[in-house]
Amino acid sequence: MRLRPLTLPFPRVPAAVSLAFACAALAGCASRGPSAEPPPKVDLPAEWTAGTPEHAAWPDKQWWQRFGSAELTRLVDEGQSGNLELASALERVKQAEAGARIAGVSLLPTASFSSGANRSVPLASGSGSTSASSALQVSYEVDFWGRNKASVASAQASLAANRFDRQTVALTVTSGIVATYLQVLSLRDRLAVARQHVANAEHVLALVEAQKSAGAASSLDLARQRSAVAQRKSDIPDLMQQEREAQSALAILLGKAPQTFSVAEGGLAAVTLPEVAPGLPSELLARRPDIRRAEADLAAANANVAVARANLFPSISLTGAMGTQSSALLSLLNAPNLVANVSASLFTPIFDGGRLKRERDIAISRKQEVVQAYRATVIAALSEVDNALGQVHSLDEQQRLKTVELDQARQAYDLAEIRYKLGAEDFMTVLDTQRALSDVQNDMGILKLRRLQATVSLYKALGGGWQDEPGAGKPASAKS
Secondary structure (H helix, E strand, C coil): CCCCCCCCCCCCCCHHHHHHHHHHHHHHHHCCCCCCCCCCCCCCCCCCCCCCCCCCECCCCCHHHHHCCHHHHHHHHHHHHHCHHHHHHHHHHHHHHHHHHHHHHHHCCEEEEEEEEEEECCCCCCCCEEEEEEEEEEEEEECCCCHHHHHHHHHHHHHHHHHHHHHHHHHHHHHHHHHHHHHHHHHHHHHHHHHHHHHHHHHHHHHHHHHHHCCCCCHHHHHHHHHHHHHHHHHHHHHHHHHHHHHHHHHHHCCCCHHHCCCCCCCHHHCCCCCECCCCHHHHHHHCHHHHHHHHHHHHHHHHHHHHHHCCCCEEEEEEEEEEEECCHHHCCCHHHEEEEEEEEEECCCCCCCHHHHHHHHHHHHHHHHHHHHHHHHHHHHHHHHHHHHHHHHHHHHHHHHHHHHHHHHHHHHHHHHHHHHCCCCHHHHHHHHHHHHHHHHHHHHHHHHHHHHHHHHHHHCCCCCCCCCCCCCCCCCCC
16 A cells, blocks of 8 residues: 655735745855865965984874883873863863854754643633644755855854863873973982982081091181081072972862972983974964864954854744644644644845944954964964074083083092192182082083973974874975
8 A cells, every 4th residue: 555645725925925935946056154264374484493303203102101200101091181270271172162062053943833722701601612823934044145155154163172282281281291291200319419419418518527627627617618508508498499389280280289299200311302393384284183173263254254244144034833723723734624734924124323344343353363373373383493493402402511520520529539638739720620510510410401391392392292183184385
């Protein structure tokens, strides 16, 4: 048996309504979203001021593993899942996703259903009648000028911006964890050196006391060395406090209470210094999430201009309704009681005091502002990478020279101590060489930390190995 389609007795549709449907069909072809515009051109250098290290690798997504510390890798993993600022950024992404879905609703029809019943009882007769009705209302705004599509495009661009913003936060948090971890280890190295300085000073003090007992040293020499020992000891509490503060800062980055957290590694000896290749300056446009966020802001501003322009034109709405109405409740759904109507309406602003035009002008100006912000972001990114590369090269040279200075200072101290024992050198020479060795060793520890943190800064400036998801769209290249 073949089923026949059910037909309802709709009234004839007037010619005006037919025309409205024709407009809707045309609108489906005419309405379009804002045209995509490439990012503005920015003058990019052909290469960096500082050269690229040989045998270096571009930072991958797990760039922190190249420092060779299993504990650091574990802490970064914990930070990426437990950092509170990163969790807040993820919630902002979820909010933007919901906003994009809400914006997409404007492209779909809306429907509502209502029903009701009414009983009337005349006072004289006491008998009454019951009437009932129901209605299904459907409305749709024809997006003839592309306003709704532009609103959706703006929401989607804002969603992309929030996702890139989260990547920027993740990069900042990760580089902060690595830099702070290195600082903790460096302070432990400096504490070890400070304790060695105390041991050296106490050794010299014992030597001076022996010389004093033999009449070969004065009370002034003894007082000076005791002062030197006290000075070396006074450095230790300050370094211990700095270590506690660095551990506390690291715990906060991990989303943990400082009282329940401690670093196990004892110093920087377990850390490897990686080499980083900066690539070409133009590659930053695809490798820095803050630049991609600026591109998304530009796309959103462009879509908002399209929305503001579309608001100047008339809006066309189509509505349709089908319902039932009957004075007899049991016959409510009978065909003669079905009522249907379709209508089209046109709404156009006549006088608004220039508000819509001013809103369009604001949107255009906002777009130009975002264009300049994009250029500023790119230039700042180029500057950050160039400065980080320069810092790496400068610190390498400083470390090379400081190593020579350290070797000479150690030799001078050893020779001064030997000559003092033999009576060929006065105590002031021993004291000066002791102080010089202590200062150079402390400077060397600080330089080692600065060199490691310069590498972290370079990773961060290059985007930390971050890459856009495959198929998410290629960034437009900026040409000189």
